[in-house]
Every structure is written in C-alpha cells, then in structure tokens.
Amino acid sequence: MNYDVIGDVHGCYDELVRLLTQLGYREVDGHINHKDMRKLIFVGDLTDRGPQSLNVIRLVYRLVMKDKIAHYVPGNHCNKLYRYFLGNNVEIKHGLETTIHEYLALNARERHQIKDQFKRLYQQAPLYFVAPHDTFVVAHAGIMHDMIGREDEKVKKFVLYGVPLKETYPDGRPKRLDWSKHYQGKHFVIYGHTPVLKPYQSNHTLNIDLGCVFGHKLCAYRVDQEQFITVNSKQPFQPDRFTSFD
Helix, strand or coil: CCEEEECCCCCCHHHHHHHHHHHCEEEECCEEEECCCCEEEECCCCCCCCCCHHHHHHHHHHHHHHCCCEEECCCHHHHHHHHHHCCCCCCCCCCHHHHHHHHHCCCHHHHHHHHHHHHHHHHHCCCCEECHHHCEEECCCCCCHHHCCCCCHHHHHHHHHCCEEEEECCCCCEEECCHHHHCCCCCEEEECCCCCCCCEEECCEEECCCCHHHCCEEEEEEHHHCEEEEEECCCCCCHHHCCCCC
8 A cells, every 4th residue: 555644734724635636636426535546644733723724624534534545643733622622621722722713613513513523533543553564654743663562651642742842932832852863663754743844854754744834835755655745835934933953
C-alpha cells in the first residue's frame, strides 16, 4: 500500500481540498478514492486557528470512516477538542476559540452531528500509526525508538506534545526540544506539530508541518516516492511562528 501523509491542517479546509486534488484524489460514484489505490494519513491537529475547522472534520471523517481511504492520528489540539466535547473543563485559547466559535454558530442538530463525528473519529484513532511491515511510523509530535509498541501515559504525552522546555514564546507557547537528534530507531518517523519553513529531516525522522495556518504551505509526503507535494496557504504569513532547528 502506498501512502500520502498530510501535515497539520488546522482548519485550512480550502488548502486541504486543493492538496487532495493535486495528489490525485477524486470523487467517483459518491466515493473519494485514488486511481492508484493510494491511502492518506493525517498527522493530527485537524482543527483550531484556521477558518474552517468543522469542514475539515467533516471531510476527514468521510475519508476515514466512510470512504475508508485514510488513517488519522490525533494531535494535541484534537485531544483538547475531544475533551471539550466530553464536557471537560478546558481552557478556550491557543486556537480552540476559533473552532468553538464555529461550533456555537450551528443549530442544535448540526452541533450534535459534528460532535458525534469528531468523537467517533477520535475514538477509533490509534495513538500513532505503524505502517505495514514496520516500514514507517506517523506520530503527531514524534516518537522515540523505545516508545514504539507502547501506549502508556508517558508515550501519549510525548506523541501529542513532544518535549516542552522551560522557555516559552512571548504568547505563552512552550518551546520544544528537538527530540529527533536523539532518535536511533529503525522505523522512519513522520510527524508535524512544530511549524517549519521547509521539511526538516534529522536522523531517520521527517517533520512535514509547513505551517499552513500561519501562511506558508500545506504539505503531503508521498512515502514510496520520497516526494513532497505542497499547496500555498491562503492565510496571512506569520514568520515568528516557525522554528528553525538547523
């Protein structure tokens, strides 16, 4: 099976639709598929900050649950939205407020539908995706070699959030350790979470979050061809939101 892995979408629905078209996914007889039988994998953080988070949920739900041509692993923003839908007391900030604003504008029937779709999507998702024959792993914020095969609380925290440092950015976001420099595994790890201006390859890992919601690009990595396919963002460019590890 050949896979296209898509970086953090963050509510950039129009860019996602353009990227899927560019990748060759088409609707035929009411189902979205690819003529070469390819499948998609989403690295998480479908929602928040961008303009159409709910449409992204609807589309990814369809691709995963109905058309069955996609896999999805959750990100930290997905986890927070899931906890909000469970009724937990979560802070409505760091982008969640944009998704909740969309959600509260819906009528009661539409709210129930989108909440149900997202909860079902999240609940069926693996913490991280291990490809057939152990060729590669997709994890939102990455994963260390000794964590693959585990699902304990330490692994969950790492996969969703990475390794926070004591330092923070001016807006309060924590800075993250470049864990990839310490990775020694046989699996090729594909991840997102930390926006970078170009795909960041380190050891046997690859970051494909090109910061679409911050005005740069939405990226897909075609695993079998080792090819990057991108579309330009429609959002305002925010250069201070990108990290450089080089």
